[in-house]
Amino acid sequence: MKLVTAVIKPFRLDDVKTALQQFGIQGLTVSEASGFGRQRGHTEVYRGAEYTVDLVPKVRVEVLVEDHEADPVVDVIIKSAQTGRIGDGKVWVVPVDAVARVRTGERGHDAI
Amino acid sequence: MKLVTAVIKPFRLDDVKTALQQFGIQGLTVSEASGFGRQRGHTEVYRGAEYTVDLVPKVRVEVLVEDHEADPVVDVIIKSAQTGRIGDGKVWVVPVDAVARVRTGERGHDAI
Amino acid sequence: MKLVTAVIKPFRLDDVKTALQQFGIQGLTVSEASGFGRQRGHTEVYRGAEYTVDLVPKVRVEVLVEDHEADPVVDVIIKSAQTGRIGDGKVWVVPVDAVARVRTGERGHDAI
Amino acid sequence: MPDINAGNTAWVLVCAAMVLLMTPALAFFYGGMTRSKSVLNMMMMSFGALGLVSIIWVLWGYSMAFGADVGGGLVGSPTEFFGLKGLMTEVVGAEMDDAGNAVAGTGIPAYAFVAFQAVFAIITVALISGAIADRAKYGAWLVFAVVWATLVYFPVAHWVWGEGGWILDKIEAVDFAGGTVVHINAGVAALALALILGKRIGFGKVPFRPHNVPFVMLGAGLLWFGWFGFNAGSALAADGTAAVAWVMTLVATAAASLAWMATEKIRDGHATSLGAASGVVAGLVAITPACSSVDALGAVVIGIVAGVLCALAVGLKYRWGYDDSLDVVGVHLVGGIVGTLMIGLVAVEEAPAGVVGLFYGGGLDQLGKQAVAAGAVIVFSFVVTLIIGLVIHKTIGFRVSGDDEIQGVDLTTHAETAYELSDATYGGHFAGGGPGGAVKAGVSAAKEGVSA
Amino acid sequence: MPDINAGNTAWVLVCAAMVLLMTPALAFFYGGMTRSKSVLNMMMMSFGALGLVSIIWVLWGYSMAFGADVGGGLVGSPTEFFGLKGLMTEVVGAEMDDAGNAVAGTGIPAYAFVAFQAVFAIITVALISGAIADRAKYGAWLVFAVVWATLVYFPVAHWVWGEGGWILDKIEAVDFAGGTVVHINAGVAALALALILGKRIGFGKVPFRPHNVPFVMLGAGLLWFGWFGFNAGSALAADGTAAVAWVMTLVATAAASLAWMATEKIRDGHATSLGAASGVVAGLVAITPACSSVDALGAVVIGIVAGVLCALAVGLKYRWGYDDSLDVVGVHLVGGIVGTLMIGLVAVEEAPAGVVGLFYGGGLDQLGKQAVAAGAVIVFSFVVTLIIGLVIHKTIGFRVSGDDEIQGVDLTTHAETAYELSDATYGGHFAGGGPGGAVKAGVSAAKEGVSA
Amino acid sequence: MPDINAGNTAWVLVCAAMVLLMTPALAFFYGGMTRSKSVLNMMMMSFGALGLVSIIWVLWGYSMAFGADVGGGLVGSPTEFFGLKGLMTEVVGAEMDDAGNAVAGTGIPAYAFVAFQAVFAIITVALISGAIADRAKYGAWLVFAVVWATLVYFPVAHWVWGEGGWILDKIEAVDFAGGTVVHINAGVAALALALILGKRIGFGKVPFRPHNVPFVMLGAGLLWFGWFGFNAGSALAADGTAAVAWVMTLVATAAASLAWMATEKIRDGHATSLGAASGVVAGLVAITPACSSVDALGAVVIGIVAGVLCALAVGLKYRWGYDDSLDVVGVHLVGGIVGTLMIGLVAVEEAPAGVVGLFYGGGLDQLGKQAVAAGAVIVFSFVVTLIIGLVIHKTIGFRVSGDDEIQGVDLTTHAETAYELSDATYGGHFAGGGPGGAVKAGVSAAKEGVSA
Numbered sequence A, B, C: 001m002k003l004v005t006a007v008i009k010p011f012r013l014d015d016v017k018t019a020l021q022q023f024g025i026q027g028l029t030v031s032e033a034s035g036f037g038r039q040r041g042h043t044e045v046y047r048g049a050e051y052t053v054d055l056v057p058k059v060r061v062e063v064l065v066e067d068h069e070a071d072p073v074v075d076v077i078i079k080s081a082q083t084g085r086i087g088d089g090k091v092w093v094v095p096v097d098a099v100a101r102v103r104t105g106e107r108g109h110d111a112i
Numbered sequence D, E, F: 001m002p003d004i005n006a007g008n009t010a011w012v013l014v015c016a017a018m019v020l021l022m023t024p025a026l027a028f029f030y031g032g033m034t035r036s037k038s039v040l041n042m043m044m045m046s047f048g049a050l051g052l053v054s055i056i057w058v059l060w061g062y063s064m065a066f067g068a069d070v071g072g073g074l075v076g077s078p079t080e081f082f083g084l085k086g087l088m089t090e091v092v093g094a095e096m097d098d099a100g101n102a103v104a105g106t107g108i109p110a111y112a113f114v115a116f117q118a119v120f121a122i123i124t125v126a127l128i129s130g131a132i133a134d135r136a137k138y139g140a141w142l143v144f145a146v147v148w149a150t151l152v153y154f155p156v157a158h159w160v161w162g163e164g165g166w167i168l169d170k171i172e173a174v175d176f177a178g179g180t181v182v183h184i185n186a187g188v189a190a191l192a193l194a195l196i197l198g199k200r201i202g203f204g205k206v207p208f209r210p211h212n213v214p215f216v217m218l219g220a221g222l223l224w225f226g227w228f229g230f231n232a233g234s235a236l237a238a239d240g241t242a243a244v245a246w247v248m249t250l251v252a253t254a255a256a257s258l259a260w261m262a263t264e265k266i267r268d269g270h271a272t273s274l275g276a277a278s279g280v281v282a283g284l285v286a287i288t289p290a291c292s293s294v295d296a297l298g299a300v301v302i303g304i305v306a307g308v309l310c311a312l313a314v315g316l317k318y319r320w321g322y323d324d325s326l327d328v329v330g331v332h333l334v335g336g337i338v339g340t341l342m343i344g345l346v347a348v349e350e351a352p353a354g355v356v357g358l359f360y361g362g363g364l365d366q367l368g369k370q371a372v373a374a375g376a377v378i379v380f381s382f383v384v385t386l387i388i389g390l391v392i393h394k395t396i397g398f399r400v401s402g403d404d405e406i407q408g409v410d411l412t413t414h415a416e417t418a419y420e421l422s423d424a425t426y427g428g429h430f431a432g433g434g435p436g437g438a439v440k441a442g443v444s445a446a447k448e449g450v451s452a
């Protein structure tokens, strides 16, 4: 089992979700994040004092998948999240020892 | 060392926290998340236009534990978070290479 | 590849970010969290009814690094986040199977 | 209408608008105190009262309150002014000369009086809603609003302010701007409803902390503003009485806010902003009946007593176990009683009302009258509200399901959420082609969407 | 100025302040409905209108609306009262005795009338902005505000309220407080601008749900309060007409709010708070022209019709594909037409306006006059607004880039974000030494900061 | 009280209520600008001032300001009207006939004047609090409010508006509604306090960006509304002077808001909504002393100058290193000076005040008087405030600990947090059985809960 985590631009979330569903993914978890990286932040001005805000709003998407699905899922995410502009984000894959479904207590494959 | 992550229904958080404390867990980290899965979202209506909101509010709980505690902790979470209704959430376990406590710089076992 | 995750006090974020940049880190992802641990929460009073709030505001910082950078990055974070007071937080390291940059599709080393 | 005094008319019409604003203000005072999942429902209870009571006021309410007595000073004829008939060119409140003719330039249009009294009826009903936050069926609330206004508010308004009403005209109790009619009345009704609906899930265990304290402060600020219309406007003329009422409304409120803060500081170690805002309202409530009968010192004393007693009273619900969610009982019932009774203690003769309280040598006479007035409203309102509430509860039901309560009444009742402050994790899509396609999907979603 | 009536002057000045408050209120009513990334821009459109229209009103606006007719009842002389010259000690509205002299104590200062009319011009312009939320260039909006007020509002105000204006004086249509001048006018202009700017990215697919519904409620509450000044103040005296207008403004609004809720409940299964607030505004719009010509029953009927029709009309934009973002057309144009035409149906003779509608035996005569008035404003406003809008669109451009729209106009236009409610993840630092150092960095950041 | 004019009384009482609303409005204007961890404390400074100054006003404040001069035009007798004694049936402001008797129907109740002046004292004190946001001890602030009002505000009010006060009556400077008494006075005091308390942790490095800009807009909108009461109400009659003041209050404010935006656009590349709201307040401040002495053109000029200068002045704190957190100095001191002095430049004879400025041929005479008035208030207020502030700072301390400042004064001082918008991650439980059990736990928690 693997956990695929993607940090993407917020306005791509809908497309990523749709693409993952079409791929056959049944569930995922989303959370808010802010990113710092090559993409510059923005500037805000309050009463003439100018502030540089480094952090850029991002969305984190987490998907638990079978081992063999990890690579194709990364591809699906890249394809659906890509705008080709700096700051599109990252995807990474982490090994998972065990998964369980809270409702039923099922483990492993059945829990996803 | 393992990292146990659970995505659960927000109103179960208090019970999960209490159960983990009773089990002997000394600390945990909580964050907001939204889930997409078998549980349907809800519908909102604004000026007659109806929107389907897919994402359901969830809470993410993360607990660093010793290797041998991982399984029982998963059980404790399942038991305390379970309502038996769709959308109760997932728990997964990830291997951890190293842990440190910021305050003291302690590593490993002592850091948890 | 490793994923270094740190849960720290919010007002240390700026220093941690600066320290990591100086170390040579090019990007990181930040999100809000709440922690429960040895540090006590606070008390709020509403119309004479007193509530104990267990959870303390924290910030989660995630950094993808090369294997050999993991340890020094943990050190950098500990140094820059430390106040020496209870609740300074935790840092942990998780193995990563694969990383990709969404914008280009690059994998591995080049993706960070 | 040559009989009209423009100054007084301007005054009454502006005050009426200020009192109208108090109901949205209340929506914020209350709405800020609920959890974020039921703020809209809380506000909707105020807006629903605004809508319904306005309509029934012009239909039969004004007539029941101010129509000719149908017997014993208990209620006015509901048909006399039904639909405000015959009032459009009438003038009220004009001074009479010796020959019994109206003196030119001394009256106000009857419609101005209708307007001013309308907004009192509205806010009284809306006040009650604070007791049943987070868990009431909206439809049941709307039914309750109409029935309660008709069976409780209109009669009690007649008792106090109607011609031949027994409280002011017969026993000569003083209630300048509605301590009995509005606050004791609403406070008692709130207690009855809280008992009928029962406690919220988690009451006494889980904290129900206010989701937006600045909204509470906003509500308190706007309420204070509007309350000058409420109290000083009750003079129905821009005269010395109005000015006295204005100043007392400032001073007592200030004193009560400070007294509430001080009570908290001593008892809990912290003076809170929720306490300051609550003290403002407690002071406004207490000075309402008394603002024409005390001097500045008396107003300060009333404010302090109200601030301290209400701050203590809001804790009773935990001790006695009734879930008066937003403390309508602790603030309006207790504050209303304080103000109504203390007239009997601190009234001064030179004030416009011209009565003398116990402390100024007036004996127990006035205090007794005040107690009778307060007591009568308490008993009548409690009993009738209990009956109305129980009938509704046993028939259509007054409380939402536990699931709906946990998920939040905003979403389950109104299909809305109050805030979407972040653009980031919003995942939704448009269901159907706008209003046209909404019917079917809406119904099915209402069924599915509610397993929290 | 011995000719001045203090009561009427107090009334008009207070009402003017209440109407002034309506523009910030509108900023909240609209601002709450946008997404969180464009709320400040939405509010800025109201504040910009406030600033600009105030200035041009005292320069040439008042003169164009109320100066001597320069021909045919179409517009007043822009120079006669340029800069309010000659008005400082003038009195208007005084009654005349048989000899043609002003009766002492019956007028109001000309400046009070200037003030009252100024705030009407401001809010009319601000109303339009709801149609172009989230995507308009701020500079283009400011230019539009000035040109539109000058070429559309001032002339139409002259038609209806100016001396010798053709709508009221010549064809004798009734528009007591601005159903045509303000609401139909703004609603039609909104439609024209929505067509010119085109749809927002994602219109009809992505939900644009309101980011802060309590703000919408706040806006509605403050609008209602201010609207008493708008409608009852239009009597320009604190008299029976004002009192009648006040009561109708209460009743019709209440009815419309309930009717909108009922429409939603039946159609969608849920009565929403956004619907209740929208119904409030729809009712206020509809009763605006009619508040001096109906009785309470008529007001209820107008409210119900407006509530139902506007609730249905806001869906048309999805069917017909124009992105009137916040439903200015559905609420103000439709509501304005309802109110203007229904005078021809339900006006009663004993009401101050003294006209009789079809249902009360008045025949089709008044209805016809009303239709002419409404139709003239619709055609004139639509055509001229289209021209103004297109010229702006083709020259300086009326719409921001797609990137800016996605990132949000608050940040890209105003370099601000509305909320920073959490202290936690704020990562920023101070760029330069305050105002001094801001220029250069500001410019460079504006270039860099916008790849969403 | 047959001497009372209902129109004027209505006017003054309504204006007083409008000015009362300005203090909660200020709480939002300021509160929106703080960080989310100190918004409640910011609002509490306003509410505390409301409570305390109201009480001391009726005790000794009114008497010190408007009692008989105790010598040299410097202060009134604090005992003459202590507790408002003897004023309940008095009438003020009546016209006198040749025989020296009051003309019937021309006065207003003394209590109306007490009311109107009370709210001026309140808001002046509240204004100061903006300079010490995020870091002041609440108890120290309350002490300061009482002492400052007594030693600074009441005397200065006497100088300007008291009978025999030296500024208006003796040197004949013009300050119609309080440019010196209110704005220069509060602005200077703010500077003194900012110097005493020192900079916030992170000043000049970390951005302190406003946590809720819509609240700032709300505050600005409500302030503008209330300010019509402040300025036009200062006529104390609903007459031509009031109408002129009203129009100038509209026009100058509009101009200042646009001028601030333009300054930002040119300097920073972006016109911000915080700037628009700040410009509104700057314009209101500047026109306050001048609204009875200029024409529309003069008002526009004053507005533009105030908008530009204040927009530039708010940056000085970074250059000179005093942490006037919310720019009370930049807006109220600078705006107040602009308005006070420019009377000497652009006053026109036909305006109600009847003085002539330099640009209209009046020479330097009036300008000199204005400068003396402004200078006297600046020196007196700065010196006395510095003494009061230092005494408090050295005794009970004026500043919270660094830990408390970092964790936020809302939590550490008031044991509250402003917002709990998400239901999700709230982890708390009920400590003890309500108010009863709160004392002990509260104290222990206050000790434990504060390591950020």
Ligand SMILES: Nc1ncnc2c1ncn2[C@@H]1O[C@H](COP(=O)(O)OP(=O)(O)O)[C@@H](O)[C@H]1O
Pocket (backbone or CB within 6 Å): A007, A034, A035, A036, A037, A038, A039, A040, A056, A058, A085, A086, A087, A088, A089, A090, C026, C027, C028, C029, C030, C062, C063, C064, C065, C101, C102, C103, C112
């Ligand atoms: N080393 C890293 N560790 C964790 N997250 C990162 C790292 N580098 C970048 N990110 C995340 O990816 C986002 C995009 O990265 P950025 O460098 O701006 O653009 P790009 O990936 O297109 O080169 C960042 O905003 C941040 O959230």
Ligand SMILES: Nc1ncnc2c1ncn2[C@@H]1O[C@H](COP(=O)(O)OP(=O)(O)O)[C@@H](O)[C@H]1O
Pocket (backbone or CB within 6 Å): A026, A027, A028, A029, A030, A062, A063, A064, A065, A101, A102, A103, A112, B007, B034, B035, B036, B037, B038, B039, B040, B056, B058, B085, B086, B087, B088, B089, B090
């Ligand atoms: N494959 C997945 N990867 C990550 N999170 C998931 C996945 N599937 C489900 N979840 C999370 O678990 C929650 C519950 O899943 P759901 O399918 O709705 O119900 P259940 O677990 O009861 O079958 C989701 O809301 C989502 O947050």
Ligand SMILES: Nc1ncnc2c1ncn2[C@@H]1O[C@H](COP(=O)(O)OP(=O)(O)O)[C@@H](O)[C@H]1O
Pocket (backbone or CB within 6 Å): B026, B027, B028, B029, B030, B062, B063, B064, B065, B101, B102, B103, B112, C007, C034, C035, C036, C037, C038, C039, C040, C056, C058, C085, C086, C087, C088, C089, C090
């Ligand atoms: N076992 C754990 N698993 C996950 N997070 C933890 C764990 N223990 C502590 N934390 C996180 O670390 C933070 C600090 O821990 P705490 O015990 O309060 O102080 P310290 O680390 O200084 O001993 C907590 O608020 C929580 O977010």
